[in-house]
Amino acid sequence: MPEGQYLLGRMLRRGEGTPADKNEAARWLLRSAEQGYAPAQYMVGYDYLTAGRQAPAALWLTRAAEQGEPNAQTCLGVMCLQGDGVAHDPARGIALLSKAAGQGIASAQHNPGVTFAEGNGIVPDPEQALAWYRKAAAQGYAPSEFELGMCYRTGNGLPTDLARGHALIRAAAEKGYAEAQFSLGAILLEGEGPLAADPDASERWVRKAAARGHPEACRIVGLMA
Numbered sequence: 001m002p003e004g005q006y007l008l009g010r011m012l013r014r015g016e017g018t019p020a021d022k023n024e025a026a027r028w029l030l031r032s033a034e035q036g037y038a039p040a041q042y043m044v045g046y047d048y049l050t051a052g053r054q055a056p057a058a059l060w061l062t063r064a065a066e067q068g069e070p071n072a073q074t075c076l077g078v079m080c081l082q083g084d085g086v087a088h089d090p091a092r093g094i095a096l097l098s099k100a101a102g103q104g105i106a107s108a109q110h111n112p113g114v115t116f117a118e119g120n121g122i123v124p125d126p127e128q129a130l131a132w133y134r135k136a137a138a139q140g141y142a143p144s145e146f147e148l149g150m151c152y153r154t155g156n157g158l159p160t161d162l163a164r165g166h167a168l169i170r171a172a173a174e175k176g177y178a179e180a181q182f183s184l185g186a187i188l189l190e191g192e193g194p195l196a197a198d199p200d201a202s203e204r205w206v207r208k209a210a211a212r213g214h215p216e217a218c219r220i221v222g223l224m225a
Helices: 002-014 022-034 038-050 054-066 070-082 090-101 106-118 126-138 142-154 162-174 178-190 199-211 215-224
Strands: none
Touching (some): 002 038, 022 038, 038 070, 054 070, 070 090, 070 106, 090 106, 126 142, 142 162, 178 199, 178 215
C-alpha cells in the first residue's frame, strides 16, 4: 500500500523507531510516489528541489499539487513566481499559493504578499500585500509579522503605529527571524517613539542577527571585535 510505503520512508528518513537510512527512505518514498500518493510525491519533489534538480522536482511537485497537497502547491507556487525550474508565471504562482493558503499554510500566505508588494511580474497592489501579510502574521509567521510591523512603523499603506509596529517586529525577532533581529537592534540603538534607547539590548539583537548570517549584522559585529 502506498500509504504504508510513505510512512516507512518517512520513518527511515527521520530515524523514528529504526536507524535512519536516507537511501532506503528515498526508495520507499519513490515507490509510494509512483503509485500516486500525494504526500510522497511532495517529499520526492522536495528532495529533488533541495538537490538543485529543478526539472524532476517540478514534475513531482506538480503531480502532488494537482491532488491538492498544500506543501507541494507552496513549493511549486514559489517556483512559478521566481521562474525557478519552470516558466516565470506569477498568475499561476499566486493561484497555487492561494490554494495552499486556503489550507492554512502560513508561508503560502506570505509569498503572495511579497509578490503584490514588489510587483514581481504583476502590478503592485499594497492592499493585497497587506491582506496576505495579515493572514500569515495571524498564524505567527515571522516574516509576515516583520513586514506588517514595518508597514505600521513607516506608515506604508497603514496609519503609523510605532507601538504596534515594534511589537510585531519584536515578535518576529524572538522567533529567530534575522531581518527582524537586526531591525530591532537598529531601533534600540537610539530609541524610537515609545521604545526607549537601550544600547546593550541593541548589541544583543545585532549579534543574534549576525549569528544567523545577516550580512549587515555580520559586518557590524566584525567592526566591534
